[in-house]
Amino acid sequence: MRIPGIPRPRSLAGQLFAMQAVLLALVVAGYALFTYVSDRGQAEQAARRQATAVARSVADAPSVRSAIHTANPTAQLQPYALKVQKDTGVDFVTIMTPGGIRWTHPSAEQIGRPFLGNIYRAQHGETFTETYTGTLGASVRAVTPVWEGRRIIGLVSAGIKVEAISHRVQDQVTALLGVAAGILALGGVGTYVINARLRRHTHGMNADELSRMHDYHQAALHAVREGLLMLDARYRVALINDGGRELLGVGREEDVVGTSVADLGLPAPLTGALLASEPRVDEVHLTQSRVLVVNTSPVSGGERRGTVVTLRDVTELQSLMGELDSERGFTQALRSQAHEAANRLHTVVSLIELGRAEDAVEFATAELELAQALTDQVVAAVSEPVLAALLLGKTAQANERGVELVVSEDSGLDDGLLPPALPPRDLVTILGNLVDNAVDAAQGRVPARVTVTARAEAGELVLRVADTGPGVDPAHAGLVFRRGFSTKPTGPGGRGLGLALARQAVHRHGGTLTVDGAPGGGAVFEARLPLADAPEPAPPAAVAEAPGGAR
Structure with a gap:
């Protein structure tokens, strides 16, 4: 100032x-x-x-x-x-x-x-x-x-x-002074031209202002939690702040300045976004363990000079949005069930008013037994509380969409079996997205059924979801887990993120996620997670290139 x-x-x-x-x-x-x-x-x-x-x-x-x-x-x-x-x-x-x-x-x-x-x-x-x-x-x-x-x-x-x-001597000195004046004039003009160019590059700032701006620049780079990445005209890293190193999984001890983006070992879609010449606005990309929102903007001044990239971590936000979508679905299911319960209550009241009390008791008891049977079936098969609650909620959601969700007879998962390294949120992300994808595929089909299997097998947690939908084209088997891939029309919020998030969570815990065709038609998605302590996650490049979700 x-x-x-x-x-x-x-x-x-x-x-x-x-x-x-x-x-x-x-x-x-x-x-x-x-x-x-x-x-x-x-x-x-x-x-x-x-x-x-x-x-x-x-x-x-x-x-x-x-x-x-x-x-x-x-x-x-x-x-x-x-x-x-x-x-x-x-x-x-x-x-x-x-x-x-x-x-x-x-x-x-x-x-x-x-x-x-x-x-x-x-x-x-x-x-x-x-x-x-x-x-x-x-x-x-x-x-x-x-x-x-x-x-x-x-x-x-x-x-x-x-x-x-x-x-x-004066005559000689006069000639000499004339030559010296010419040299001084030429030197002054050359110096002025060079310094005019320097003035343009420094925007007319003095040394103190440049030093102060450098201090502010360094302080801002270390203080901003969002990732900031600057690439030169050859797509090499010219500058990266602490947030960018953390979000991209680049350690502080690694000197990546001067390294090409293609050599950072990032997933292929994210690398393609960073190498693109056109701007990218609020694109969602997945790394080994994060969901990132990427914005790129070219820096030009007569010619292309580079690209400015900003990265925002929305991993928690994306998880919360998934939970919010589930809660919204539960709310809609409860609203529908409340409407059905009101209809049944009116039916019971009407039967009593008609003097058919025995029929009213029989009707009400049958409804209660049906709801209790569903709960008993899920809890008996999967006593782990997080999975049981998730399956009960998804059953109600699927029922509202005309899809029957059943738990297979060979399911069996006791409470306390899941290791501490596998948080409930990741479990909900994996199974919830697989079930949602299966319900979308089975809706409108005859029969419309989704079968869920959850059991422990050979030291692994096996989550298998089968549907009666159209199945997965073998040509697309290696693409269904990539962000943005979907066979359905793209809505305002975009599609193709659920399976990618599920695959990310599976690989984060050292598991595998595969897709295959069901014997009677449809698709079968199977996730296998180790029940022991999860090993070190696979490198991002290996995850990005794994066909069909297999490592």
Whole structure:
């Protein structure tokens, strides 16, 4: 949150641009200064060499030696010196006596006066250079003797003013500064373009804002219980939060970032949903032990960049919805039975009013005996309370739909036989969905019957449900347990989830679920669950690929 009146800190891109621009300017300025100092030194050295060469050339000229022996050396030497000065580009050429009295000078009034500068070394036969301030100002000069045999008959000095040297260096530095300015401008434009791109990617945020956003990002990823999965353009995991690892069964110690979705070992339908290019909205998928609602949304910006996947665990919700559907069915059955009971009560009352009391007692007793016989039959066959209550409720539901539900004579399951590892909710999920599927198949058939068998056999709990429906096409035997498969029209809520949930619960407890044809027509679904402690669940991939529900 920004405080009014306080300027917003410069963005990260702006800070980088300013830093790069200053750094580039410092580099160019340093190079320009180094070049200026170097060029000035080189210019002075070049001036010394030029002055020395001109002085020696004049001193070696025969015409100079001849003119020195004349009565008036200035008359011949002054025009010669001015011509050499003009042709060579030096600022002065002075020819003087061995004692330093000028014969020539660029200013005629200086002729005959002593030379201003050091001539001691030249008087002893040495050529040397120096920087000295004379009548023309500071200059770089060379002084050399004029020899005639072994005798010095004169001295020659040639020089270039320091001001002229500075002008030469300034011209070079001006050109250098022009090049440096061009480099700085090009560097600035390149830096601006790069930082403009960086600004677009960082949305103009500064370093503190980016750091704060990263902290919020990490906190949100670990705090959200829903699963969040981000895939790159090649469907590899780019990011996954703790919720996603838990829901997909990926341990925290496993580094799955960079792994393809196809290599995560997820069930085939879920893998297909994650690999789909089109968005998926509130799709229900099953893993080894969970029911997940999956939403996918592509991330694009001119081109596909990846996919955002959200996962919600609705395992408990789906179970509660199944129980709610059962309760709703029980309620409808009770309502119908209440209506039938009211009809029977009216019949009994009418018989009494007609004076047929014995017939009324016989009619009422027959109804009670029928209901009690059904209860006795179920409880005698299956004394386990959860299964007995479930079968009694499903019997009433099936009766309302015109389907006879019977418990086979070879059923037998004592109370307390079920292991603690098999919770009643999973048992209700398995048998309830198998019975509901059988009732749907048998409804409208002649005869319409569903036979349930529940017994312990060879250390296993066997739950077998047979119906008189149309049966299962052998071609579909491996598909009936997959989520979404159904031979009935799809309603608003979708179909094909009941058998998939039953199969999920069976495999979670290390059991098997198979389907086969009944001898008289119809289908037989058989679930086998170990009565001992359930083994480790099978891997998700193995469950997803098992044909017909068998492992």
